[in-house]
Amino acid sequence: MSTIKPQTAILLLYCPDKAGIVSAVTGFISVNKGNILYLDQHVDSVDKILFMRIEWDLTEFIIPKEKINEYFQTLYAQKYGMYFRLYFNDCKPRMALFVSGMSHCLFDILARYTANEWFVEIPLIISNHSSLQEVAKRFGIAFHVFPITPENKIEQETRQLALMHELRINFIVLARYMQIVSENFISHYPHRIINIHHSFLPAFVGAKPYHAAYERGVKLIGATSHYVTSDLDAGPIIEQDITRISHKDSVNDLIHKGQDLEKIVLSRAIEKHIERKILTYKNKTIIFG
């Protein structure tokens, strides 16, 4: 939901927990005339790791925007052994959409895009066949077909990567894209490829999860959005949800009911990513509120 906001900086970080870190970071901002708009922190009491998301108003901040990263690195990140990322709320992320034959996630994303629900740019849609070309056209978005065979996969991925590089793509959404992307491909967008899997992971990994759910006789079906890693359907989970089914539902009913889940669960994950509310650590996500 866009509302008029001042220019802000968003800092996501984690580091070994130690007394004084929150005070140090908030002090850095306050002393330099930044006004904290949001702060959430979490301590993993098993691993003794502190996670933090902090957003502050830059209007009167005395450190120039382009110097904040360097100053923070020098003054705090080194000292506390921090992993951190700094974002600015006026920098619009650029997203590539990968699809195959099913349209429900694509429509849900493009409807939000058209309604300016998200602060994001979608310069292109990539597909392994042309069936959704017409949809892309309706929304006026470039649509590129890269047919994939076992033989040409690496070559096609190289071309996809080049195209995305040229268009300065920040992250990728696999909106029911029915191809497994290679380890090399993933390595170009580590924890920046969001996939939707049509089951309640880790149940029903892999192909045909609704068929498997039907066979098992579950009473709830689910959908899971996660960052893609080289382990199939095993990357950090961002969001999950479920819906109730019954013995009356056929496999087709599961597929049908699941589509509403899939599109909502995927869109929620995209939104969290766009809003820079996600940190990944040890194959899990920390999602700030």
Add this chain to the structure above:
Amino acid sequence: MSTIKPQTAILLLYCPDKAGIVSAVTGFISVNKGNILYLDQHVDSVDKILFMRIEWDLTEFIIPKEKINEYFQTLYAQKYGMYFRLYFNDCKPRMALFVSGMSHCLFDILARYTANEWFVEIPLIISNHSSLQEVAKRFGIAFHVFPITPENKIEQETRQLALMHELRINFIVLARYMQIVSENFISHYPHRIINIHHSFLPAFVGAKPYHAAYERGVKLIGATSHYVTSDLDAGPIIEQDITRISHKDSVNDLIHKGQDLEKIVLSRAIEKHIERKILTYKNKTIIFG
């Protein structure tokens, strides 16, 4: 979910409960060589009313399709004091869509329509202003603007009704249409106008329910689809759902989170209506599974 199905008849009925009715109706079908594919019945034990939905394969049914209504009326409906409706699964219902400025429900409906998810025809979209004209155009559906003022309302509704009559519209969906339709208008489509209200009815009837929910400090927000009656937001409820919110959510966050609810709750109601799974009785719905 469309799968290849034989031609079927669907009978929805209610009547005072009496021993032997289920046996009589199933006997009527069996004796005449219909194969029952679905039967669900429910007895309201307070009012002693029997509700039933029964669907049977017409392939070998010996009563001609166009005579079934008359035979059933003569042989059973009179005898048992039944209210009933007979449908055929190959008759595609025709739906009119009413919208105003918000696009989320419209997109959700048109995405399903485009993907042939529903067995329905949408010959037109009506709006009180032109802001969503572009969306309708993308999907190739006729879009008619009827600006409404207190002065021209009756006249405009008359024109809308004429247009819908001409296009043989069976039912109407108000997809966040921000006008109250008149009693006369409703009387042309009794229990055939589906509205989505953006609250968990009967809480927060009327305008600005998200603002009211925010003021009250609820922990869940809801959406309700219902048939329109002359009492504002008080018609038979078809479907409701909720989502969790917290003190962190502003009114804008509620509006944003609520949109996903609204579109899903509205689309579920439309689907039940299209599938002839709804009976209304005493300002309530019986929804067959």
Add this chain to the structure above:
Amino acid sequence: MSTIKPQTAILLLYCPDKAGIVSAVTGFISVNKGNILYLDQHVDSVDKILFMRIEWDLTEFIIPKEKINEYFQTLYAQKYGMYFRLYFNDCKPRMALFVSGMSHCLFDILARYTANEWFVEIPLIISNHSSLQEVAKRFGIAFHVFPITPENKIEQETRQLALMHELRINFIVLARYMQIVSENFISHYPHRIINIHHSFLPAFVGAKPYHAAYERGVKLIGATSHYVTSDLDAGPIIEQDITRISHKDSVNDLIHKGQDLEKIVLSRAIEKHIERKILTYKNKTIIFG
């Protein structure tokens, strides 16, 4: 919820689907002056199997109660190849409770029992140690301790079975009983032992599912009640539910939040079983409404 009801018969059945079965069964009841209070049927369109639950008022039924089973067997079950079970609503099922150290499910069950929420008799509680003896005492229920070691397991199960036989136990509830029961034990109560597993099956089968859920970083945790079969945690699922968790939740938080799920999901399954609303077929349940 007990309300004053007439004496009824409940028939649960399945058989190969054929035209005329519903009509035949309802005819059998109507002709013999039974009044159908409930009928629900479902056709598995893949396997072409008809499932039915039908309940009728016996007040004026002309076939004597003790003859119904035989008549139905002779007249219909043989003809249509039916599997069926006949129950009477005035026959109170007798349930054995198995527990170990955790009290939450036990309390939930005994609270309902004490409040007469269920039409059931609980003549005994069996445990592998004595820690919950005090709870049983408070509710005035016999508590038997059978310590289990790898060496004495078969012997102890034999004694448990003898005790349950003596007390005419109809079905068993494992209310967080931390022992795996043997195949022989199960064979005495086929599809009549209800277990609660503290995960969303089939995810996290076996021991320590909350630890596994924590490791995987899921965003929802679940609980599953199912009939025990000789495959661990793989029997027919009766009921499942989930609750939302976040990165803030430790393993202990999952265990804690899961307990509310477990007790409710187990109690819902027990209730469905007591009300004779469950049929099992091909390792799945059909749950009538």
Add this chain to the structure above:
Amino acid sequence: MSTIKPQTAILLLYCPDKAGIVSAVTGFISVNKGNILYLDQHVDSVDKILFMRIEWDLTEFIIPKEKINEYFQTLYAQKYGMYFRLYFNDCKPRMALFVSGMSHCLFDILARYTANEWFVEIPLIISNHSSLQEVAKRFGIAFHVFPITPENKIEQETRQLALMHELRINFIVLARYMQIVSENFISHYPHRIINIHHSFLPAFVGAKPYHAAYERGVKLIGATSHYVTSDLDAGPIIEQDITRISHKDSVNDLIHKGQDLEKIVLSRAIEKHIERKILTYKNKTIIFG
């Protein structure tokens, strides 16, 4: 879930938002050698109010425990216009339970209490009649009957208050207590009386909400726990949840299904209160995670 924790202080506060407050409060703790274990803050961007909950390890904190309140008041609360409350994690709150005839909430609370799930003391149960005396006895808790009539209400409340004063009761839980408590009574425990209302407030305020829900034909029923204020069922909402119902459910079914909701929703609210995770502001709650 109790785990071994160091002694901690918990500070809940709100005040007009201003730059530097988070930094000041965290600085106060860090400088004095407290280690922050938890911090959550929220800014109401409409009213410009900052809400904060902060918990820190007192092991090496250099300000004596009994002086913290005074120091914080002098150094920060006055300066920033803060409302604040300071708690210590080793101070066990004392809770009075009020009940009438229904046992489900009572059992749920006492089961948790017996299992040491909560860090709370329950010195007494008060009721307006004796029907649940037996339950209290089983759990070994003092049970006091105060029959209420319009004539003796004020007098009985005075005696209840005296008894609770004597037993140093910190907060009260109305666990389906079927009496409306007076404004005077409430004034002794402002925002410290938790009630469970058996509807999704603000729908169905007052008596017989399940009957009203049945009449209206809703598809979901709810339960709401809230702090009692002098406006009936209109106090700050702590927790809500819902469950799905259908046209098949009678009023008795709603009552039955609602009981599971009521007990869980009430117990969640009690837990949040015991853990000092709730702030109230303007008839709403801020619930920290």
